[in-house]
Amino acid sequence: MFAKKLSRRDLLKLSAIGAAGTVLAACQPQVVEKIVKETVVVEKEKQVQVEVTKVVEKEVQKEVTKVVEKVITQAPQPKAKAASEVAMMMWGGELSDDEIKQYNTDHAPYKLSRLDPDQVRYFAMLAAGNPPDIYRLQAPEVPGLLARGIPLDLTPYFETSMVLKIDDLAAANNFYKGNSPLDIGTGKIWGMVKDWSPDCTIWVNKLVFQKAGLTPPPDDKPITYDQVFEFAQKLTKKEGDRILIWGLGVEWGWVERFWEVWLEAIGKSLFSNDFSKFQLQGNEDAVKCAKWHFDLAKNNNVQNPLSPSPRGWIGPDFLAGQIAMCQYGFWYSGMVTGTANTETGMEGENKGQAIMIPAPLWTDKGKRISTTITATGSICSRITKDPDATWDVFQWYNGQEPAVTRAKGGWGVPGLKSFYPMIPEYNEERKQVKRVLMEEIKNSEWVVRFNPFLKGGEPAAVGASWATYFERTLKGEFSFEQMIGNIQKEIDVAIKEGMDRIL
Amino acid sequence: MATAEVAVAQPERTARHIAPRVVRRTVAFYAFVAPWLICFVALDIIPIVLGVLTSMTDYDGLNLATVKWMGLKNYARAFTDSDVAYSFGRSVLWSAINTPTWIVLSFTLALILNQAVKGRDFFRTLYYLPSVVPVVAVARIWAIFLDTNNGLLNGILSLFRPGTAVRWLSDYALPACTAISVWGGLGGGMIIFLAGLQGIPQELEEAALIDGANKLRVFRHITIPLMTPLIFFQLIMALITSLQTFALPMIVYGGGAMTGGVARAVYLYVINTYRHIFAFQRFGYGTALLWLMSIVIMGLTLVVFRTARYWVYYESEAAGGAA
Numbered sequence: 110m111f112a113k114k115l116s117r118r119d120l121l122k123l124s125a126i127g128a129a130g131t132v133l134a135a136c137q138p139q140v141v142e143k144i145v146k147e148t149v150v151v152e153k154e155k156q157v158q159v160e161v162t163k164v165v166e167k168e169v170q171k172e173v174t175k176v177v178e179k180v181i182t183q184a185p186q187p188k189a190k191a192a193s194e195v196a197m198m199m200w201g202g203e204l205s206d207d208e209i210k211q212y213n214t215d216h217a218p219y220k221l222s223r224l225d226p227d228q229v230r231y232f233a234m235l236a237a238g239n240p241p242d243i244y245r246l247q248a249p250e251v252p253g254l255l256a257r258g259i260p261l262d263l264t265p266y267f268e269t270s271m272v273l274k275i276d277d278l279a280a281a282n283n284f285y286k287g288n289s290p291l292d293i294g295t296g297k298i299w300g301m302v303k304d305w306s307p308d309c310t311i312w313v314n315k316l317v318f319q320k321a322g323l324t325p326p327p328d329d330k331p332i333t334y335d336q337v338f339e340f341a342q343k344l345t346k347k348e349g350d351r352i353l354i355w356g357l358g359v360e361w362g363w364v365e366r367f368w369e370v371w372l373e374a375i376g377k378s379l380f381s382n383d384f385s386k387f388q389l390q391g392n393e394d395a396v397k398c399a400k401w402h403f404d405l406a407k408n409n410n411v412q413n414p415l416s417p418s419p420r421g422w423i424g425p426d427f428l429a430g431q432i433a434m435c436q437y438g439f440w441y442s443g444m445v446t447g448t449a450n451t452e453t454g455m456e457g458e459n460k461g462q463a464i465m466i467p468a469p470l471w472t473d474k475g476k477r478i479s480t481t482i483t484a485t486g487s488i489c490s491r492i493t494k495d496p497d498a499t500w501d502v503f504q505w506y507n508g509q510e511p512a513v514t515r516a517k518g519g520w521g522v523p524g525l526k527s528f529y530p531m532i533p534e535y536n537e538e539r540k541q542v543k544r545v546l547m548e549e550i551k552n553s554e555w556v557v558r559f560n561p562f563l564k565g566g567e568p569a570a571v572g573a574s575w576a577t578y579f580e581r582t583l584k585g586e587f588s589f590e591q592m593i594g595n596i597q598k599e600i601d602v603a604i605k606e607g608m609d610r611i612l
Numbered sequence: 613m614a615t616a617e618v619a620v621a622q623p624e625r626t627a628r629h630i631a632p633r634v635v636r637r638t639v640a641f642y643a644f645v646a647p648w649l650i651c652f653v654a655l656d657i658i659p660i661v662l663g664v665l666t667s668m669t670d671y672d673g674l675n676l677a678t679v680k681w682m683g684l685k686n687y688a689r690a691f692t693d694s695d696v697a698y699s700f701g702r703s704v705l706w707s708a709i710n711t712p713t714w715i716v717l718s719f720t721l722a723l724i725l726n727q728a729v730k731g732r733d734f735f736r737t738l739y740y741l742p743s744v745v746p747v748v749a750v751a752r753i754w755a756i757f758l759d760t761n762n763g764l765l766n767g768i769l770s771l772f773r774p775g776t777a778v779r780w781l782s783d784y785a786l787p788a789c790t791a792i793s794v795w796g797g798l799g800g801g802m803i804i805f806l807a808g809l810q811g812i813p814q815e816l817e818e819a820a821l822i823d824g825a826n827k828l829r830v831f832r833h834i835t836i837p838l839m840t841p842l843i844f845f846q847l848i849m850a851l852i853t854s855l856q857t858f859a860l861p862m863i864v865y866g867g868g869a870m871t872g873g874v875a876r877a878v879y880l881y882v883i884n885t886y887r888h889i890f891a892f893q894r895f896g897y898g899t900a901l902l903w904l905m906s907i908v909i910m911g912l913t914l915v916v917f918r919t920a921r922y923w924v925y926y927e928s929e930a931a932g933g934a935a
Contacts, residue, residue, distance in 0.1 A: 228890065232673035257674045349775010352761045361873070414865075414873060415782050419762040421752065421866045431762075564893045573891030576873030580782065586876075603892050610675050 192218035193498035197243040197506070198226050199487070203303065208511050216505065219498045235259070240490045242499040243506075248284035248484035248557075249366065249565030251299065256290035256561040256611045260299040260488035266500045267298050272508035277525045280554040281305035284484040290561035290611075291384060300488035301507055304521025307479040307549040308363070308438035309370060309468035311337070312445060314455075316462040317344055317354060317433040328545050331467040331477065334371070334401060337434065341410040344433035356410040358423035358435035359402065361579075365571035366482035367436075368398035369557050374475035379571070384560045387571075387604055390597035398471075399575075403589055406579070414580035430459040438481075439465065439546050443520035446538040465542045467549055479552040486524070522546065562607025563600070574599045667900035672893040686900035696901065699884035700908075706786070706880055707854040714794045715846055718801025719839075723831075725802070726809045736806070743799030751863035754792040755781065781864065785875035793860055801846060808842040809835070837925040844924045848916055852909055858882040881905055 197204065204223050212221045224230070226245045234240045246254070254260055267275050281302045288296035318325040321344050326332045341356030359367075369379050377394045380387060389395045406413035418426050424444055427435040435441070445463045447454040455463050468479035487506070493499040506512065507524055516523040516531035519539065523529060529547075534540045563570040574596045582592040667687070670680045690696045725736050742750065757764050758780040769776040780788045812835060820830045857880055865874040874883055882905070889898035 228673075232895075235674060236676055254674070259674065347775075349770075349773075350777035351766070351770070351775050352777070414875065415779055416760055417781065418866065419756065419759045421755070564891055568887075568891040570892055573887055577887070579873065581876055584782075606670070606892075606894070607672075610670055610672050610678070610680075 190218055190498075191495070192220070193495035194220045194222060195243065195493075195495070195498050195502045196222050196224055196241040197245075197487075197502060198224045198231065198241040199243070199245045199303075199506075200226060203245075203515075204506065204511060208514070211510065212502070212505060216501060219501055221502050238492065240492065242490050242493040242495075243487050243503055244490065245303075245485070245487050246300075247566045248481070248486075249559040249569060251285060251488070251565075252287070252290040252293055252559050252561035253563070253565055253607075254488065255287060255293075255299060258491060261491045261493060261496060261499070262297050263299060263301075263489060263500070263503070264297045266504070270504055270508075272504050273301070273525070277527050279305065279522065279524050279526050279550075281481045281484050281522070282486075282524055283554070283556045284481070285486060285488070293559070294556040300486050302481075302484050302486035302524040303507065303512075304440075304515050304523055305481040305484050305486075306438035306440040306521055307468055307546070307553050308440075308482045309367070309436065309479060310438050310545070310549060311466050311469065312427060312435040312437060312441060313464050313466055314427065314430060314433050314459060314462050315464060316459055317430060321346070321433075325464065326466050328464055328466045328541065329548070331470050331479075333473060334469045334471055337469050338401065338405065338410075340434065341405055342408065345408070345410045347409075352409050352416050354430070355412055355416075355426070355432050356434065357405060358427055358432040358437070359405070359411050360423065360437065361576065362567050362569070362572050363482055364402060364575050365569065366557065367402075368395060369559075370478055370480065370482060370555075371398050371471035371475075373555065373557060374471045374478050376476075378558055380558060380560050384558075384562055385604065385608060387560075387597060387600040389600070390593050396593055399593060400589065403579075403582070403592075406583060413583060415583050427463075428454070428459070429456050430462075438483075439542065439549075440483075440521045442539070442542045443518065446519070446536070446542065461538060463538065465545045467545060468552075476555075477552045478555045479549040480555040480557060481553065482557055485521075522550070560604065560607075562604045562611060564603075570603045571596070571600055663899055664903065666896055667903050669896045671895045671899075673889075673895050674893070682896060686897045687904065689897060690901055690904055695879075695884050696881075699879050699881045700905075702877070702879055703855055703857070703881040706790070706857060706878065707851060709786070710790050710793055710854045710857075711847065711850040713790060714797055714801055714850055715843065717794060718798050718846075719805050719843070721798060721802045722805030722809055723835075726806060736802075739802055740799035742796050743803075745796070747796060747859050748863050750792065750796040751860055754788075754795075755864050755866075758788055782875050785877035789861055789864060789878045792864065793854075793857070796860075804846065805839070805842060808839050812838050838927075840924045841926060844916075844920055848913055851912055851916065855905065855909055855912075856882055858886065862886075 201223070209221050209223060213219075224241055231240065231244060240259075251260075267273055267278075275298075278301065282298070283294050285300040285302070286296050286298050287293040313325050315325045323340065323343060326336070326340070337357065344354065344356035345352065346354040365379065372378050372394055375394060377392070379389060379392075379395055389399070402411075405411040409416050412418045412423060412426070412432075419431070420426055420429070423432055423435055423437070424441065426432045427437075428444060442465065445454060454460060468477075470477060487503065489496070489499045489503055512523065512525065512528065513531065515521065516528040517533060519533040523531065529550075532543055532546070534543045559565050577599075578587060578592045578595050581587055582589060587595070668682055668684065670682055721739055725732055725739070729735075745753075756762075760766065760777050760779050760781070763780070765780065766776050766778055769778065778784070816834050816838075817830050820834055825833070861874045861878045861880060861883060881901075885898050885901045885905075888894040888901065
């Protein structure tokens with residue numbers, strides 16, 4: 110195999126090749142290593158970069174957290190909620206079990222419970238020193254309760270609330286403001302309306318007008334009460350002694366509230382400035398107000414004790430077409446036009462025949478007032494065990510989910526102006542009602558005077574006195590003037606008693 | 613000496629051995645009566661005392677902190693209040709008409725349905741039915757029936773004289789409300805009388821018939837005397853209930869009644885009181901009025917009890933007398 114002798118040159122070549130090979134062989138791993146090393150470095154750099162980023166982020170986060178914590182600790186801290194039970198006197202239709210359940214879930218550990226409104230129970234609870242934390246009432250009750258120190262001053266809560274902003278409160282809430290029971294309208298805030306209604310607006314059944322050959326009154330400008338009277342006479346339909354259709358429907362329980370609105374429109378009042386005097390007898394303007402109602406009843410143009418409602422109250426009688434006009438306000442739209450979820454409304458041929466017209470004017474020259482005379486709402490008890498929890502419920506009920514539900518329901522004008530767009534207008538009837546309503550709201554800022562020395566709400570003292578003598582006067586047992594004299598005497602005594610108790 | 617020792621030792625032994633038993637019995641007694649006693653004191657005695665105290669103040673439901681002592685002024689005021697006198701008179705009249713009418717009619721109905729007539733069970737159920745209807749429903753049904761303009765009764769009358777609109781609930785308020793009240797309570801009265809009639813021993817009636825008495829004499833001399841304890845009970849209950857009548861007129865006259873707007877003929881005492889309390893916030897005066905009515909009711913009950921010896925027949929007394 111090796112027959113040829115290896116020369117020195119060949120040996121050198123081979124050595125050179127071997128050496129080169131060895132060098133090459135030796136060099137090869139270094140290159141690979143270098144490449145690997147370089148790659149590793151890059152990866153390492155990347156990792157480091159990631160790590161650095163992480164570290165930096167962590168540090169930044171730490172710093173930010175520190176700063177935020179610092180800011181938080183320096184800012185005033187909301188108190189930790191302690192478990193509290195809040196009792197609210199409200200009808201089930203105005204505060205549903207589902208809403209209560211939702212509140213109790215969302216606002217834990219606060220717990221809300223509901224009681225049916227009941228004056229006897231309320232008085233008893235007050236006497237026991239354990240009144241409901243939130244009490245449902247109407248505006249005429251506010252001065253009397255304020256005079257006795259019952260409600261909690263909610264002004265500080267309103268001032269800081271992000272839900273119930275003072276600027277957003279509808280004018281009807283002014284019935285819950287006041288610095289004294291004698292001066293309601295501005296000042297401290299004691300409560301607010303759950304919803305409200307320009308109560309003097311009138312519902313008109315166009316079909317009854319049409320059948321009587323009359324043109325229904327316009328819905329874009331107010332008529333006068335004289336015109337209402339005239340319409341009521343013409344629209345009353347009789348058969349022998351029977352009344353088939355009454356021209357007008359009136360809520361007799363509100364009678365003195367109407368008089369007060371009419372009198373205030375001409376700069377007068379049923380009460381003296383300090384509420385110590387009842388100004389009916391001898392007050393020509395006030396007597397005229399009472400006479401307006403009395404004459405309508407005397408002529409059977411309106412339901413009265415001698416010609417009572419067949420269904421117990423004017424609401425269903427209007428729906429059935431047995432009353433041509435009904436002075437009940439916007440809240441009644443819930444019954445007349447129904448709501449999104451209810452089928453109620455005008456019955457039979459009367460369906461779609463009802464329109465709402467503006468509150469009439471007592472005289473052409475008087476101020477135009479289309480305010481609420483009920484302003485149903487709530488106050489919080491001054492001796493509530495946990496004012497913060499009570500406010501939490503109050504704020505939720507009047508400005509959050511339940512308030513939204515009520516606004517969309519169409520049974521009342523929301524207590525917050527920002528909720529007005531939610532008032533329903535899903536059909537033509539609703540659109541007409543809303544159009545009239547939005548115009549009425551412009552004249553709704555008037556706060557009617559209610560006497561703190563007399564029982565307000567339902568039943569109210571003046572209304573009770575009127576009711577007692579009404580039937581007897583209609584039957585001729587008294588003259589109208591004697592009836593006025595009797596009411597005057599009775600209310601004089603009641604005011605004196607109220608003053609003795611309060612002052 | 614021995615006698616003296618015994619005499620001294622005996623009480624010690626008695627105290628040592630008997631006292632625990634007496635204590636146990638006493639504790640047991642009080643433990644058993646305690647629930648009733650506590651409830652009686654908490655739910656009767658305390659409210660009665662508070663009620664009496666309230667009637668002597670100017671309490672208006674809200675002025676507990678500033679309430680003033682009035683002494684007997686509230687009571688004195690009641691005697692000068694013309695509405696109190698009028699409403700009391702109406703309540704007495706209401707009671708005087710309502711009580712005998714109800715007793716006579718329910719007793720008559722019980723007598724009829726105690727006979728072996730065809731469909732007896734059906735009629736017993738039918739007549740009892742109004743008693744299970746709540747007073748609110750009874751009042752509303754009748755208010756609709758008697759309504760001036762749309763009532764069924766005037767509707768029927770209009771068939772003969774078109775346009776008839778008799779004001780039943782105004783011009784005839786007292787008889788109309790009495791009819792409603794009696795109709796609603798007839799079934800309850802009937803059932804009690806029926807139970808009494810069924811408790812009369814058959815042999816007494818049979819013996820009388822054998823002796824030649826006719827049905828009328830049996831009724832007069834056997835049925836009536838044996839029923840007098842029940843009539844007495846019904847009379848007492850009816851008197852108390854009718855003098856306290858409140859809900860029926862309030863519901864018949866709807867929302868207006870809350871403010872005293874019931875027909876004047878049925879402006880009863882408790883309605884007047886309600887008006888004072890809830891429309892004028894005269895809790896003190898209203899409570900005094902209620903106490904006065906309680907006194908009247910107690911007095912009347914006492915009078916009826918006193919007369920009982922002359923007309924109520926108790927078998928046990930008769931048997932005792934005979935012995």
